[in-house]
Amino acid sequence: MGANQPQPGRAQxxxxxxxxxxxxxxxxxxxxxxxxxxxxxxxxxxAPQNIHETGISSGLLAELVLKTIYLQGEIxxxxxxxxxxxxxxxxxxxxxxxxDREQLTNVTGSSGFSTQTYNYVLTxxxxxxxxxxxxxxxxxxxxxxxxxRYNAAIRTQALRGLTLHEDDVKKGFEGLTVNAMMIDKIGPxxxxxxxxxxxxxxxxxKTTIATRMARLLATSPIYIPYAAEIDGNIIKVFDDxxxxxxxxxxxxxxxxxxxxxxxxxxxxGGELTLESLDLxxxxxxxxxxxxxxxxxxxxxxxxxDFGRQRMDPQDLLNRWIVPLETRIDFLTLHTGKKIxxxxxxxxxxxTNLDPAQLVDAAFLRRIRHKxxxxxxxxxxxxxxFQVMCERLKIKYNHEGFVHLMRKHYIEKKRALKMSHPRxxxxxxxxxxxxxxxxxxxxxxxxDLAADAYFADL
Numbered sequence: 001m002g003a004n005q006p007q008p009g010r011a012q013x014x015x016x017x018x019x020x021x022x023x024x025x026x027x028x029x030x031x032x033x034x035x036x037x038x039x040x041x042x043x044x045x046x047a048p049q050n051i052h053e054t055g056i057s058s059g060l061l062a063e064l065v066l067k068t069i070y071l072q073g074e075i076x077x078x079x080x081x082x083x084x085x086x087x088x089x090x091x092x093x094x095x096x097x098x099x100d101r102e103q104l105t106n107v108t109g110s111s112g113f114s115t116q117t118y119n120y121v122l123t124x125x126x127x128x129x130x131x132x133x134x135x136x137x138x139x140x141x142x143x144x145x146x147x148x149r150y151n152a153a154i155r156t157q158a159l160r161g162l163t164l165h166e167d168d169v170k171k172g173f174e175g176l177t178v179n180a181m182m183i184d185k186i187g188p189x190x191x192x193x194x195x196x197x198x199x200x201x202x203x204x205x206k207t208t209i210a211t212r213m214a215r216l217l218a219t220s221p222i223y224i225p226y227a228a229e230i231d232g233n234i235i236k237v238f239d240d241x242x243x244x245x246x247x248x249x250x251x252x253x254x255x256x257x258x259x260x261x262x263x264x265x266x267x268x269g270g271e272l273t274l275e276s277l278d279l280x281x282x283x284x285x286x287x288x289x290x291x292x293x294x295x296x297x298x299x300x301x302x303x304x305d306f307g308r309q310r311m312d313p314q315d316l317l318n319r320w321i322v323p324l325e326t327r328i329d330f331l332t333l334h335t336g337k338k339i340x341x342x343x344x345x346x347x348x349x350x351t352n353l354d355p356a357q358l359v360d361a362a363f364l365r366r367i368r369h370k371x372x373x374x375x376x377x378x379x380x381x382x383x384x385f386q387v388m389c390e391r392l393k394i395k396y397n398h399e400g401f402v403h404l405m406r407k408h409y410i411e412k413k414r415a416l417k418m419s420h421p422r423x424x425x426x427x428x429x430x431x432x433x434x435x436x437x438x439x440x441x442x443x444x445x446x447d448l449a450a451d452a453y454f455a456d457l
Contacts, residue, residue, distance in 0.1 A: 083141065089115045144234050194346065298344060
């Protein structure tokens with residue numbers, strides 16, 4: 001049977017399949033060594049030497065082998081082990097021998113004398129069995145780890161074990177105009193690893209602040225599995241959109257079914273629904289995609305524009321009031337069975353609505369840190385304006401800035417916003433480029449930019 005080209009996410013080695021088995025090189029950075037040291041605390045994260053040490057059944061492994069060979073058409077033992085993220089063919093030896101005894105596979109040849117060089121194909125009976133396995137679920141890729149191992153790994157690598165000091169946070173916010181009082185609120189919030197409420201009027205950088213917080217957390221990598229398994233059900237955990245690998249820093253002693261990533265940042269906005277906070281079961285593929293909060297474990301989960309989702313904010317808060325307190329969440333399989341996973345992430349609620357209108361006092365008490373991101377002072381506004389002039393290569397003219405402040409803010413009684421300098425100066429660039437003029441913050445140029453940008457509704 002020739003190799004097929006299946007659709008992404010359906011019965012194939014996924015696009016986020018692992019690289020070749022790691023070499024004997026040691027972790028190349030202190031942070032990677034720190035992650036490897038954390039992982040070494042968990043015996044089950046060492047590379048398995050037999051089926052028992054994988055933690056999953058020989059039946060599930062046999063189905064993965066059959067589906068992989070079915071899709072590849074013909075495959076060597078070494079390539080098979082690498083797709084399943086197992087350290088050697090020896091781990092699969094009993095499975096391969098069992099499939100051979102049942103006359104489900106054949107060896108068509110070899111380029112050497114070891115089982116890793118054997119070329120495996122399916123017999124007609126094997127094709128039938130592989131299709132039956134695909135009817136049960138179409139997952140093909142790295143072998144999953146037991147869910148209880150995922151839970152233990154996440155708790156061991158939780159943010160509570162990470163400490164950032166004042167200098168770390170200041171360095172992380174370089175290039176942004178953030179006052180010392182704000183920095184002193186952000187630092188403890190990061191170290192808590194719990195929950196943060198960023199609130200205040202729009203246009204002052206709440207999302208930017210949350211992004212910088214995430215970048216600070218990302219400097220410490222963690223291990224997560226490609227997939228987890230419970231009662232024969234497979235949950236796909238890793239994805240290239242929400243998780244960023246740390247290539248070349250993987251310890252050779254770590255089970256290759258675990259991938260080293262930067263602490264994740266998962267950001268959602270108006271698309272968030274209650275349904276997306278539970279296991280996502282695909283009726284066609286018949287395996288699960290981890291929900292947002294599971295993918296954010298070990299990192300930061302930003303709910304942007306909180307209060308503008310397609311659901312009542314109180315419904316979301318009711319859903320999370322227990323996980324925020326206990327650090328435990330419960331998800332539901334399509335069979336109705338509840339499973340427990342850790343809720344180990346820094347949850348950031350960002351909103352420009354009045355918190356008192358969104359949540360009640362009982363929920364606010366459970367939000368560990370409340371940080372108001374307010375309108376800038378005139379001095380802060382001028383500093384941002386000058387920084388943006390330098391960044392956008394616009395000649396700063398103080399007379400033009402004073403004119404802007406007097407005519408378009410003081411006379412109009414318009415609030416200052418952190419986002420205004422960038423937006424106004426980009427308007428100025430558009431206008432001067434059209435007129436073939438040198439961009440400079442002259443009074444007449446600032447009038448044109450402000451008139452184009454502001455709308456008096």
